[in-house]
Amino acid sequence: MTTLQRRTGIALWRQVADQIRQSVLSGMTANERLPAEAELANRFGVNRHTVRAAIAALEKEGTLRAEQGRGTFLNDRRRLQYPIGPRTRFSSGLKDQSQTRTGKLLSSRTIPAPPRVAEALELPKTAEVVELSTVSAADGDPISAATSWFDASRFAAIAEHYAETGSITASLARLGVDDYTRQTTAIEARHASSEDLDLLGLSPGAIVLLTRSVDVDSAGQPIQYGESRFAADRIELLIDNRAPAA
Amino acid sequence: MTTLQRRTGIALWRQVADQIRQSVLSGMTANERLPAEAELANRFGVNRHTVRAAIAALEKEGTLRAEQGRGTFLNDRRRLQYPIGPRTRFSSGLKDQSQTRTGKLLSSRTIPAPPRVAEALELPKTAEVVELSTVSAADGDPISAATSWFDASRFAAIAEHYAETGSITASLARLGVDDYTRQTTAIEARHASSEDLDLLGLSPGAIVLLTRSVDVDSAGQPIQYGESRFAADRIELLIDNRAPAA
DNA sequence: TATGGTTGTCTAGATAAATAGACAAATGAG
DNA sequence: CTCATTTGTCTATTTATCTAGACAACCATA
The missing domain is CATH 3.40.1410.10 (Chorismate lyase-like)
Structure with missing residues (x-):
């Protein structure tokens, strides 16, 4: 299990973003819905706001898109x-x-x-x-x-x-x-x-x-x-x- | 010039550590002395304590050694x-x-x-x-x-x-x-x-x-x-x- | 249209990171 | 020994980051 670390000089929300990119998105196909923010917060053991910061960063870099009321979805971006x-x-x-x-x-x-x-x-x-x-x-x-x-x-x-x-x-x-x-x-x-x-x-x-x-x-x-x-x-x-x- | 960035989720001291590894140490030979903490702080535009945190991290990973009164020195670690x-x-x-x-x-x-x-x-x-x-x-x-x-x-x-x-x-x-x-x-x-x-x-x-x-x-x-x-x-x-x- | 589930926004407080300044401790050179 | 230089330690303050909780806005669907 990849536990998040504190006091490392890397903000938690950034670690969560990296984790989402690696472990959550790796098994997903384009346009699939991510787990809800509350569930991700629970899974990573952090506050929902921290997950939101991570998602905002991934959204900014084009990996995800969040839609109010519906969920957050994986964009199509193959390497x-x-x-x-x-x-x-x-x-x-x-x-x-x-x-x-x-x-x-x-x-x-x-x-x-x-x-x-x-x-x-x-x-x-x-x-x-x-x-x-x-x-x-x-x-x-x-x-x-x-x-x-x-x-x-x-x-x-x-x-x-x-x-x-x-x-x-x-x-x-x-x-x-x-x-x-x-x-x-x-x-x-x-x-x-x-x-x-x-x-x-x-x-x-x-x-x-x-x-x-x-x-x-x-x-x-x-x-x-x-x-x-x-x-x-x-x-x-x-x-x-x-x-x-x- | 490589400017440091804030509010990125990466602590300044960690960015400074990466910069030191890349741009400062790259032109140096083993056991050479680094610029003094005060000068590095001035060069990167951060507080001396931030530079100290960066040096502490590099020391912990074995890249540097700091000696009180003498200076901070590059360890021998080729890739x-x-x-x-x-x-x-x-x-x-x-x-x-x-x-x-x-x-x-x-x-x-x-x-x-x-x-x-x-x-x-x-x-x-x-x-x-x-x-x-x-x-x-x-x-x-x-x-x-x-x-x-x-x-x-x-x-x-x-x-x-x-x-x-x-x-x-x-x-x-x-x-x-x-x-x-x-x-x-x-x-x-x-x-x-x-x-x-x-x-x-x-x-x-x-x-x-x-x-x-x-x-x-x-x-x-x-x-x-x-x-x-x-x-x-x-x-x-x-x-x-x-x-x-x- | 009512309901449950989702993202978006706001406030407040706690913890970590960064700045500022002062001084101690060790070193090397004159 | 004296002095300038350097790293080490301490206190205080400000700025980011993280947590906690509440509620609004939006969506799908029963």
């Missing part, structure tokens, strides 16, 4: 699966699960390569790189915020291409990279920074999945190093070893 | 890399990064297969499965808590073998599975449940990486479905496509 493998690409990976994918360029600049970037791209420490900050969305919902780095001597114009196409794959194609594959992906989880809260439209305390990835061209030369933050409540990462690299 | 690929195994994956690995059996039982388990293992809905609850540790630090399911008709005795060996791979080998590979791994991130807080020795509000994985034998038959929770502040998941399956 997208984002595939990660040798041929990881944002747009094609979500193809089956969403109607529209957009990539928006927030900013770009050319800077001396930070140490971890130079290492990942196998560039000398003095090299310059192009840094892109982007936000990607599926069906209008922001899915990920990413920062990507490219060798400036080879991909100086990538920002302009990305601004036009909204796609890394398309931008690289214009610059002569007909194909590339994912070399490594490291995955961490953290609390979202306030900047990412804003970019991804999350509520405070939300979790992001952070991936750090290296892509290589067909010659095995690293061409992109990227750090992406995914809204953990909207997406899961899927590693499928069944489909071998084409 | 382990847990590789995920076609040949994912707990013990061998952490071999280079730790001295000892242990696997402890918490409980086991034979139950009718829950729907998602039956689906993953390609069993009929009426099938029975063995459910193992385990905790794995590296060098004494708990790394992951896992729940695993096996076809009861094929692996009835796996609990006993695991209790003896502390290893899934070794237990399966005793039951005639000489080799197996990882078929799929889905990754999510969540707040740790109070049970996992306990099992993994985490402080409230901590994040876990949740993996749901299917392993298949050499004939392609699913043999294990598992749900593992990793302490996100101690580990990162690494997908490396460079090493092809042997």
Whole structure:
């Protein structure tokens, strides 16, 4: 039994909200009615007002809707699966699960390569790189915020291409990279920074999945190093070893 | 700039603790001194007592140590890399990064297969499965808590073998599975449940990486479905496509 | 239309978190 | 030893959060 804890720095109503999301909603289908506030209060051992605060938060984030006199209902919000493998690409990976994918360029600049970037791209420490900050969305919902780095001597114009196409794959194609594959992906989880809260439209305390990835061209030369933050409540990462690299 | 937020259900001292972990400690080396409490309070725009509460929490989780008159210092705690690929195994994956690995059996039982388990293992809905609850540790630090399911008709005795060996791979080998590979791994991130807080020795509000994985034998038959929770502040998941399956 | 069940709103009091200020205790350097 | 710097402890006040209870508003349906 998952007992709630006090004096932990996390308000009870927020713990209740997390519990409802995890244990109550997990066994429910879209548009199903939740137990009444009074029953939830009883089940979690808290006051009804605390449950109401939790429900208000879940309603604000779009998970639930409360209707006076009728009850509180689960909205339809499935978690997208984002595939990660040798041929990881944002747009094609979500193809089956969403109607529209957009990539928006927030900013770009050319800077001396930070140490971890130079290492990942196998560039000398003095090299310059192009840094892109982007936000990607599926069906209008922001899915990920990413920062990507490219060798400036080879991909100086990538920002302009990305601004036009909204796609890394398309931008690289214009610059002569007909194909590339994912070399490594490291995955961490953290609390979202306030900047990412804003970019991804999350509520405070939300979790992001952070991936750090290296892509290589067909010659095995690293061409992109990227750090992406995914809204953990909207997406899961899927590693499928069944489909071998084409 | 990462501004702290109020009325979010997350206490300020906890937000400060997260900020210190992320932005202050990230650029520091082991045993380095942190800025003084007064300076941190000034930097984050909160009272010194709030910073002290944050430091107390980080000290309790082992990240820092405070010494009266001298300052507060960063403890040595690197994040382990847990590789995920076609040949994912707990013990061998952490071999280079730790001295000892242990696997402890918490409980086991034979139950009718829950729907998602039956689906993953390609069993009929009426099938029975063995459910193992385990905790794995590296060098004494708990790394992951896992729940695993096996076809009861094929692996009835796996609990006993695991209790003896502390290893899934070794237990399966005793039951005639000489080799197996990882078929799929889905990754999510969540707040740790109070049970996992306990099992993994985490402080409230901590994040876990949740993996749901299917392993298949050499004939392609699913043999294990598992749900593992990793302490996100101690580990990162690494997908490396460079090493092809042997 | 009457009734039971549900969410919405209000008041009041108790507990936890945050701010403010003062001073003690330990450390290291001059 | 003296002094500036740092962490540790204490009191007091204000602001959030949580509990408790009552009742209104709305809905479905008998």
